[in-house]
Amino acid sequence: MDMIPKVTQALAGEDYTVYAYFHDGTVRRFDAKPLIEQGGVFLSLRDEDFFRTHLTVLNDAVAWDVDGTRDPRTCIDLDPCKMYESCPIVDDPLREVTHTPTQTARRADGNNGRSCSEE
Numbered sequence: 514m515d516m517i518p519k520v521t522q523a524l525a526g527e528d529y530t531v532y533a534y535f536h537d538g539t540v541r542r543f544d545a546k547p548l549i550e551q552g553g554v555f556l557s558l559r560d561e562d563f564f565r566t567h568l569t570v571l572n573d574a575v576a577w578d579v580d581g582t583r584d585p586r587t588c589i590d591l592d593p594c595k596m597y598e599s600c601p602i603v604d605d606p607l608r609e610v611t612h613t614p615t616q617t618a619r620r621a622d623g624n625n626g627r628s629c630s631e632e
Contacts, residue, residue: 517594518593518594519593520533520534520535520570520573520575520593520596521535521536523569523570523576524568524606525564525565526606529544529546529558529561530542530544531543531575532603533575533596535597539597540602540603540605541600542601554589555589557579563577567579569583569588571585571588572590574590574592575593576588576590
């Protein structure tokens with residue numbers, strides 16, 4: 514890999530999946546269930562509402578803003594290089610649906626909105 518991949522947007526999907534939008538235009542699907550099953554720091558992601566509403570992008574990575582301060586030191590984040598290499602490229606789910614209540618997009622610029630497997 515010649516470049517360092519950067520996540521520009523993250524979207525929570527069904528059944529603990531995350532769609533990560535990378536700066537090169539690809540969308541990759543990440544299955545978070547194996548992480549949640551590990552417990553530990555990932556245990557809070559088991560709450561589906563928390564999983565969806567705290568999902569964001571921090572420091573160019575998929576992250577969950579645990580305490581609502583957008584502080585990278587207190588977030589749960591995923592390695593964007595590993596995601597880029599191991600997660601499958603998928604079609605943009607936002608092109609298929611205009612809006613569903615279980616999908617929440619988070620953009621890197623903090624402008625969060627609904628329109629917009631491995632660690």
